[in-house]
Amino acid sequence: MEKIAKMNESQIAQFKALLLAKLEELDQDDALGQDGQKIVELDQQAVGRLSRMDALQNQAMAKATGARRSAQRQRVLMALERINEDEFGYCEDCGEDIALGRLELDPTAPKCVSCASG
Template sequence: MTDSEKAKLKEIISSRIEETKEEITELQELVKPIPLDASIGRVSRMDAINNKTINESSLREKTQQLKKLERAKENAEADNFGLCSRCGEEIPFGRLEYMPHTTRCVKCVG
């Protein structure tokens, strides 16, 4: 991996961290408890509970993604950054650009 590719990946990781933090903040607002005294009908309440469950799942996924991105940011300075943790081959830049938190190449994932 070239120095310019590494620098670009660091920018991408930082950008994705900020985006993910914003998404987490939005999801935290959406998963707040539904007050019992809210004047909504039974069906609307069921929809709200269903949406809350979906948003809670999204929040868990985004939190995990944030942890992976922060770990990638920490590892960006390491000599083995961009190398597959399983086979040791270089992970293609396009894959890292799309998924900067990945630690395995395509053939080792599957």
């Protein structure tokens, strides 16, 4: 496939830099979120059962946030792979161009609007 006529090498480089920055941000967020995902210890000095329930809820929220970051990381990595294979900007279903505006909003978008909407 040849490159999208609407997108030049400079624009592709900008998308790549944006994706790499997002990947770095996700790595930093993961490092900060590791403490919240640790096993909740029973603290006899704490107020009681409600404190433990609060700690368990915080742990569950930290794990859910970690799962969302992991899914986002996978989308970023797939977009970077499409850039490396000169397939960035093409719909993975129909092969048509993905609108530049759509990629500017979400550079990880793998499908055109028509295919994404079903």
